[in-house]
Amino acid sequence: MGRHIGPVCRLCRREGLKLFLKGTRCDTPKCAVERREGVPGMHQFRRGKASEYSIRLREKQKVKRYYGVFERQFRKYFDLASRRPGNTGDALMALLERRLDNVVTRLGFATSRPQARQMITHGHITINGRKLDIPSYLVRPGDQIQVKDREHSRKLAASNLSAEGMPPVPEWLDRSGTEPPEGRVSRLPGTQDISLPVTPQLIVELLSR
Template sequence: MGRHTGPVCRLCRREGMKLFLKGSRCDTPKCAVDRRDGVPGMHQFRRGKASEYAIRLREKQKVKRYYGIYEKQFRKYFAEAARKAGNTGDALMSLLERRLDNVVTRLGFAHSRPQARQFIRHGHILINGRKLDIPSYMVRPGDVIQVKNREHSQRLAVSNLGTNVMPVPEWLDRISTDPPEGRVSRLPAVQDVALPVTPQLIVELLSR
């Protein structure tokens, strides 16, 4: 799901919840989830009770669409999480939270993850003082994420910060400097994930 060219509001309606794929617009009366009931499609009235497989599949699709990644990428993250000690589901969500595009969004420098990916690709973000244009970069504790000291970059970030109402998670620190910057204080835990998800269902699906 790295690049979806269709109407993204259909994705939120399919999952039955706000995935904030349009940033702050999702908190306005224009949100399709609030305005229209049911999943998209003309035959929704024929859909019966979801099977056990369907429940687990929807949980996986929800996470993929929220973070904006493809199936192949998702499988790689799952394989890496399975190699780690401890709970595989918690490790999976921690890896996804550490993506740079997600961190830029959670710090408020961008309204949504698609915007954050474009922000990073265009060279507006510095990691530990060096330009990095890879949205999938995995941040580490101690990393400093800074907006490039350039008028255009700062204007974009400050504009987003001024209208962003989402709280900064506890594992990140946003520093009010010029240019704006944030710091990774620790690795994220499953309780730091803003998306209501049950990782164990995803593990059960991919372990079949």
Template structure:
């Protein structure tokens, strides 16, 4: 699957919030969202009030860009959530939270989700002792996420773990060790564990049309 290779700060400006696509840089004075008010492009401001469709579309785009998934994959997550009992919007966000690249980021092994995705793709991650190179792998309670003990793999995450200002590990995860880097999934995430300010119900209303 392809990836966005343009300036990622434009994505944050378009959504009007920090998507933390560059990790700790987003908390620095270099953050484009704080330096430039308004969406990117020559025509930054539009007249009139956004339509109901536009409001719902922006919520969906915000989530897609935050977790780094494209439309077809996002639709599959929605279908999985809609087939399960419970609130579809909450279940959708919980499924996205369980992605391996998101978990690696939350554990502090990478400074951003794009960096975590690369770490997984290159085979540096072990799940329950077995190499897993699929960023979309959905973790389960009891799964142990570990960085390979070879020196090269450990050096890749050492810098991320030593950085100041990294957000704390969420309650549903447990970082059991830093040398070697290791973490564990203690429970399934819920909508309360999602840090992204989003209204899942608006996404459900858009996709259920």
């Protein structure tokens, strides 16, 4: 599994919005997007108007960095979405939203998607009572996501659930207050459940060239 090992605050500054790559820290005054203006690098204040290609590229980069996927995997999601009936852009965002690392984050068991990926690969999360260490697993309606019933896993999830600034659980997921914490996928996510401000149609236009 590939991962970004550089400074992640530069990614948020480049896109000009909070991607919440550091979890609840992004809602504090330490957030680099609010403290420093412009994109990272020496020539941050560039002249000229962004081209049509640049606008579409930035939309794609926002989604890739928000969900933590690289180009090859993102192309696979797009190919899968293009074969589904309906709007390709909406299908693409729904697929990304169904990733297990995203679901663990949305349930509040992790404060960020990078942390959720680490929890999954380290065996802290189970699906339908069975251990699963694949962050890209696509959840389905009826799936039960549970923190593993051991002391270290329970403490880790409890500290994240009690963190300040955690967003509410989306409507397509249900979180129960049992010990250990548990969540359930009640339905597939829709366009109204996407929290990232992005225009999927621009991504479709870019990748359909």
